[in-house]
Amino acid sequence: MYEKERNAICRCGSEKKYKKCCYIKDEHEKTRNERVRVFTEFMEIKDPRDNRGKRYALIDLFIMVIYGILNGHEDFDNIADFLKVNKKYFKNLLFIENTPSHDCLSDLFAVIDPKEFVDVFIRWIRSIVKTKKGTIIALDGKAVRSARDKANGGNTPYILSAYLSEIGVSIGQVSIDKKSNEITAIPELLKLMDIKDCTITIDALGTHEKIARQIVGSGGHFVLKVKGNQKTLLKDIKTRFETLLDSEEEHTRKETETERKHGRKEYREYRVIYDTSCITDKAKWDTVQAIGMVRVYRCSNEDKLDITDHFYIMDVKITLDDFARATRSHWNIECGLHWRLDVIMNEDRSRNRTGHSIHNLSLIRKVVFNLVRLDTSFGKLTFKKKLTRYKFDFNNIENLIFNVLLEIHA
Numbered sequence: 001m002y003e004k005e006r007n008a009i010c011r012c013g014s015e016k017k018y019k020k021c022c023y024i025k026d027e028h029e030k031t032r033n034e035r036v037r038v039f040t041e042f043m044e045i046k047d048p049r050d051n052r053g054k055r056y057a058l059i060d061l062f063i064m065v066i067y068g069i070l071n072g073h074e075d076f077d078n079i080a081d082f083l084k085v086n087k088k089y090f091k092n093l094l095f096i097e098n099t100p101s102h103d104c105l106s107d108l109f110a111v112i113d114p115k116e117f118v119d120v121f122i123r124w125i126r127s128i129v130k131t132k133k134g135t136i137i138a139l140d141g142k143a144v145r146s147a148r149d150k151a152n153g154g155n156t157p158y159i160l161s162a163y164l165s166e167i168g169v170s171i172g173q174v175s176i177d178k179k180s181n182e183i184t185a186i187p188e189l190l191k192l193m194d195i196k197d198c199t200i201t202i203d204a205l206g207t208h209e210k211i212a213r214q215i216v217g218s219g220g221h222f223v224l225k226v227k228g229n230q231k232t233l234l235k236d237i238k239t240r241f242e243t244l245l246d247s248e249e250e251h252t253r254k255e256t257e258t259e260r261k262h263g264r265k266e267y268r269e270y271r272v273i274y275d276t277s278c279i280t281d282k283a284k285w286d287t288v289q290a291i292g293m294v295r296v297y298r299c300s301n302e303d304k305l306d307i308t309d310h311f312y313i314m315d316v317k318i319t320l321d322d323f324a325r326a327t328r329s330h331w332n333i334e335c336g337l338h339w340r341l342d343v344i345m346n347e348d349r350s351r352n353r354t355g356h357s358i359h360n361l362s363l364i365r366k367v368v369f370n371l372v373r374l375d376t377s378f379g380k381l382t383f384k385k386k387l388t389r390y391k392f393d394f395n396n397i398e399n400l401i402f403n404v405l406l407e408i409h410a
Contacts, residue, residue, distance in 0.1 A: 041120050041123050041124040041127065042058075042059060042120055042124065043059055044120055045058065045113075045116055045117060045120055046113065048108075048111040048112060048113070049111075055096075055098070055104075056096060056100055056104070060094045061100060061105065061108060062364070063094065064090060064100065065079055065105065065109075065361075065364055066364065066367065066371070066401065067082075067090075067394075067397060068082050068083065069345065069365055069368045070368055070372075070390045070391070070397055070400075071390070071391050072345075072346065072387070072391065073346075074345070074347065074349045075349075075350050075361075076105040076109070076357075076361075077102045079102075080099070080100060080101055081102075083099035083100065084099050086099075087099045089394060106354055106357060109355075109356065109357040109360040109361055110355030110356055110360075111355055111356065112356060112360050113356070114175065114356045114359040114360055117359075117363055118173060118192065118359075118363060119192065121172065121173075121363055121366070121367065124367075125169060125170070125171050125172075125370060126171070126194075128370075128374065129164065129169055129374075131164070131194065131198060132197075133197040133198075134197065134198070134199065134322075135164060135166070135167075135197075135198045136164070136166055136198070136199045136201060136325070136326055136329050136330075137162055137163065137164060137165070137171070137193070137195060137200050137201070138162070138163045138200075138202075138329065138330045138332065138333040139160065139161070139162050139163075139186060139189065139200060139201070139202045140160070140163070140202070140330075140333045140334065140338070141158045141159065141160045141205075142158065142159055142338045142341070143157070143158050143348075144157050144158075144347060144348065144350060144362065157176075157358045158176035158182075159173050159174075159175060159176065159358075159359065160173060160174050160175075160176055160182055160185045160186065160189055161173045161337060161366070162189055162193060163333040163336070163337050165329035165332040165333065165336070166329055166332075168332070169370045169374065170337060170366040170369055170370055172189055172192050173189070173359075173362065173363060173366065174188050174189045174192070175358070181205075182205050182206055183205070183206070183208055183211070186202065186206050186211055187210070187211060187214055190211075190215065195215065195218050195219065195220035196218065196219035196220060197220070198220050198221070199220070199221045199222065199223060199326055200215050200220050200222045200223075201222070201223050201224070201326055201327070201329070201330040202222070202224055203330075204224075204225040204226060204227035204228075204229055204230075205229065206224065207224040207225060207226055207227075207229065207230055207233075209284050209285060209286075209287075212224065212285070212287045212288070212313075213286075213287055215287075215315070216287045216315050221315050221316055221318075222287075222313075222314065222315050223292075223312055223318070223323065223326040223327065224313050224314075225310060225311070225312055226312060226313055232280060232281060233279065233285065233313070234311060236278045236279050236280055237278065237279075237291050237311045237313070238309075238311060239278065240273065240291065241271065241293045241309075244271070244273065264298050264299060264300045265298070265299045266296065266297065266298045267297050268294055268295065268297070268324075269297075270292070270293075270320055270323055270324045270327075271292065271293045271295075271320075272290055272292045272293075272314075272319075272320055273290065273291050273292075274317045276288050276289065276290065278291070279291075285313065287315045288315065289314060289315055289316055289317055290313070290314040290315075290316065290317050290318055291311070291312065291313055291314070292312040292313075292314060292323050292327075293309060293310070293311055294309070294310040294312070294324075294327055295307060295308070295309050295310075296308045296309075312327065337369065340369065341365060341369065344387065345365055345368070345369070347365055371400055371401070372386050372387065372390075375400050377400070
């Protein structure tokens with residue numbers, strides 16, 4: 001800026017020189033806007049607060065909550081206290097006068113429109129991670145147990161999540177209403193995402209003919225587990241594979257190498273049959289083009305052998321390798337996402353439950369989860385060790401939020 005402009009009368013009407021009036025404020029705003037531009041998509045969220053008395057920009061509150069979660073705080077009470085303790089740091093980072101209270105954070109996240117929030121989240125992660133043909137998307141529900149509301153019959157809230165299994169990032173979620181279940185929530189989540197040419201994996205609870213048709217109708221594919229909730233279908237497939245195993249009939253089979261896990265040895269056999277004539281209700285399961293079986297052998301240290309069979313339906317004549325990849329990668333949502341949210345990020349201990357705060361705080365955690373997963377600035381560190389680095393030095397968080405993401409976007 002030229003000295004002439006700095007010495008001009010300030011536009012605010014104070015009759016002071018610009019450099020003595022609004023210059024510093026404008027420079028702070030310029031710096032802040034440069035820092036938060038990586039969250040451009042989140043700025044599209046409608047701010048539900050009354051403009052009167054508004055002290056913090058919505059994006060600044062999001063960033064401060066992200067800091068709180070990265071430092072291991074599971075609810076707004078602890079996050080607000082963390083911000084208060086580090087008030088000087090946040091005043092310099094975001095050019096604010098004070099840090100928000102528990103009520104400020106809780107009231108805000110209770111009224112943000114969860115559908116709008118998740119739409120923005122999906123656009124944000126889509127701008128960072130491009131889904132490709134053959135990508136596996138796992139869907140699964142998870143409880144937030146400490147947010148059980150005793151005032152409303154002790155209902156435990158559930159969140160249904162979508163997870164890119166082989167990349168390891170969360171790409172969407174919906175709340176499971178206390179009066180419904182995953183069967184009604186899954187179609188809602190599928191509508192939010194672009195699943196064309198992707199393979200959807202869901203546990204047995206989501207194995208329903210309407211869901212199968214919706215996936216195929218959206219240009220996707222499915223590998224769905226079959227259990228007792230579809231008794232006739234399970235009996236048909238189980239009987240077909242029992243006949244196959246007892247006969248000399250030619251079929252394809254894939255075996256894995258023996259693995260050692262948690263004090264036991266384990267290996268699997270995969271089988272796929274493309275003839276689905278065994279399914280008695282073909283009108284109901286008109287999308288099914290193949291059936292599969294996984295036989296799991298587990299041997300403990302006591303040399304006790306357990307054999308477990310799992311059965312699946314698919315909409316295409318899937319190869320054995322792709323079948324094995326889909327069934328194995330589905331469980332990444334349990335250990336890769338849900339376990340980390342509960343054990344490392346303390347989601348199961350979160351007690352915030354007012355309004356939409358359960359859903360919105362869960363989504364912010366997934367923003368944080370994705371940020372940590374995508375951060376390669378430390379090299380090959382575990383998720384937990386990265387969190388330790390963030391807590392130890394806030395410069396690492398600044399690098400994560402304001403630099404690492406910019407590089408990914410570029």
